[in-house]
Amino acid sequence: MDDGSESGDAGAADSAPVAPAFEAKLHADGVTFGADDAALLRAIDDAGSLNAAADDLGRSYSRAHKRLSQLEAAFGSLLASQRGGTGGGGSTLTERARALLARFERLRSGLTGVAEVAETVLPGEVVDRTGEIATVETGAGRLRALAPPDAMSVFVTIRADTVTLQDADGAPPAAETSARNRFRGTVRTVERGESVATVTVDVGADPPLVALVTARSSDLLGLEPGMAVVASFKTTATRATPRA
Amino acid sequence: MDDGSESGDAGAADSAPVAPAFEAKLHADGVTFGADDAALLRAIDDAGSLNAAADDLGRSYSRAHKRLSQLEAAFGSLLASQRGGTGGGGSTLTERARALLARFERLRSGLTGVAEVAETVLPGEVVDRTGEIATVETGAGRLRALAPPDAMSVFVTIRADTVTLQDADGAPPAAETSARNRFRGTVRTVERGESVATVTVDVGADPPLVALVTARSSDLLGLEPGMAVVASFKTTATRATPRA
DNA sequence: CGGTGTTGTGTCGGTACCGACATAACGTTT
DNA sequence: AAACGTTATGTCGGTACCGACACAACACCG
Known part of the structure; x- marks a missing residue:
């Protein structure tokens, strides 16, 4: 479109590595507390003065002061x-500022988890719905997920850190736990890190189910390729988004 | 998520209700695909032309076209x-644009979950650490969570949609599941909606543990105040953030 | 009692962004 | 062949934001 002159890297438009990201915000009374504001507060905490803080950040004092007036309002x-x-x-x-910073950091941390953790997304069709919860028919079978009210053809997203694995033997009856989605499967791969292991489980669906467990759990369960396991995840933690 | 209505700070009547929010982004090659871009693509899909789409959105055609050039690059x-x-x-x-939109929507949906779902945050002290996983001593006992490498005094955040409940009787042995954090407790309140129920469980800690389960699960387990349950959650789904 | 470095407040330019506008190219329909 | 509405591209003005700067008030210290 814009470059009539072909340059070197422009030709490789097919393999664009696209990375998820986000910007956390805390909204109150019309103004939003963002990452810049958090940095400003932390700089003030470090420097002990607004002037030095603005200087450290390379921002102007007047703007910083004006911004703080808005925030305090x-x-x-x-x-x-x-x-x-x-x-x-x-x-x-103030204590309130510290609480605000802590809350912002918690939000940021939680959002980071969503943005970074692996997930498996399965296409499927909504076959039933009660309130916010839909039953979706997928390649791995039926599962329940939170779904927007009007979607029929959906993607179901299952975050790897919400999947718990159990030995296929000794698995408790389904009625006694609140994890409503349960799938029998066999471990395909185990990628063990220092403290965390990423496990893929073949449950019959096209993309295998990926689970993130602690290395300790991986050892205790004796996870290894070929092992029969039960993968379960809560319906309130899995979400469906409209397809097409 | 808990708002400003915390415990003893009664005098602070000027506490504005602070709501978490976020902005989802997809980053590639230096440019970020944001909510505006998603809206633009959807408007084009609806209107069938860039011109009409820009008109519908109240944006100028030249800017929209220039932005699309950047995005396509x-x-x-x-x-x-x-x-x-x-x-x-x-x-x-193009198909690529549709995939991009779908991916953006999945990300947005996942982040929405984090921003909206209730959570319980417990103060605690890190007593051990192996890799990214820390053992934290809290009012409810020891639990494991993902933690940044240098924090000692932390807040542990447990999202309500990651907590699974079981009947205290018939709970399986801890070793057979990959949910490493298990706490016995008694149900304090059950707030049952049409399809989802919010349950608070007294596990000895100052703020009770809050769990989000389906109404179906609540009925099947027979959850009611005073009932003895086991609450479990994965350590890979709970995060610690620095305090102080 | 003056010195000091901060808070508190306002004003002034510069810059970056955005909408409006003009114009060329294009291909189907009339 | 003319008409039409779009894509494609560039230029021009206005506006909103931001940094720079100026200046008063302040309280502790030497």
């Missing part, structure tokens, strides 16, 4: 400032 | 355009 008092005094004064974070 | 061919012809031409989405 929405989130409440964030920093205890003192002008004059030894060293001319300074600013320290 | 990074993500590959996104739309099959034809100028001249019936109605003057038009543009339709």
Whole structure:
């Protein structure tokens, strides 16, 4: 489209590595607390003054101050400032600011999990629906998932960290646990890291089910290719998104 | 997720309700595909032409076209355009564009889960660590979670949709499942919706453990206040974030 | 009592982005 | 052959944001 002059890397348009990402936000009273704001608060905590913090971040003091006024209007008092005094004064974070930072960090951490963890996505058709929960017919059989109200042809996404594995023998009856989706399968691969192992399980579907377990669990269960296991995951943790 | 209505800070009437949010992105080759871009592609799919799509969105054609050039440079061919012809031409989405949209929607859906689902956060101290996995001492006992490498004093976040409940009787031995964190407790409250139930379980910790199960599971297990249950969750699904 | 470095507040330019507009190329339909 | 509505491309002005700068108020210290 735009480059009539063919340059070297433009030809390899087919293999574009696309990576998921996100930006966490905390919304209150019309203003949103974002990553920049978190960085600003942390810089103030480190430097002890708004001035030095803005300097460290390469931002202007006036903008930083103006931004903090907006934030405090929405989130409440964030920093205890003192002008004059030894060293001319300074600013320290309030407890509320620390709580806000902690909450932001928790959100960011949780979102990071979703963005980075492996997942298996299965195409399927909704065959039944009660409220937000749909029963979906997939290559591996029927499973239940949270689904938007109008979708019929869907993708079901199963995050690897929500799949728990059990030995096929000694598996408890299905009625006694709240994990409603259960599939018998055989372990295909085990990729064991230092503390975490990624396991793929053949459950009859086109892409195998991928599960993320601790290395400890992998050892305790004796996971190895060919082993018969039961993979289970909660329906409230698996989501369907519209296809087509 | 718990909002500002925390325990004892009664005097702080100016606490605005703070809501988590996010912005999903797909990153490739330096440019990021965001919500606006997804809306643009969907509008093109609906309208059949870039011109009409930009008009529908209230955006200018030139900007939309320029943006699409950037996107195609990074993500590959996104739309099959034809100028001249019936109605003057038009543009339709390529298969790659549809896949990109689907992937974006899956990401958005997964992130929505994290942002909206209730969670319980427990303060604790890291007492052991092997790789990315830390053992944390909390008010409810020891549990394992993914943790950043340097944190000692942490918050442990347990998403409600990752907690599975079982009848305290008939619970299988711990060694036979890959859900390493298990806590005995008693059901405190059950809030049953049409298809989903939110259950709080007293496990000895200050904030009770909150679990999100299907209404079906709630009925099958016969969940009601006072009932003894076992709550279990995978360590690969629970995350620790630095405190202090 | 002046020195110091900060907070608090306002104003002034520069820049980057965006919408509006103009124009060429194009191919089917009339 | 003319008409039509689109794609494709470039230019121009306006606006919103941001950094730079100026200046008053302040409180502790030497």
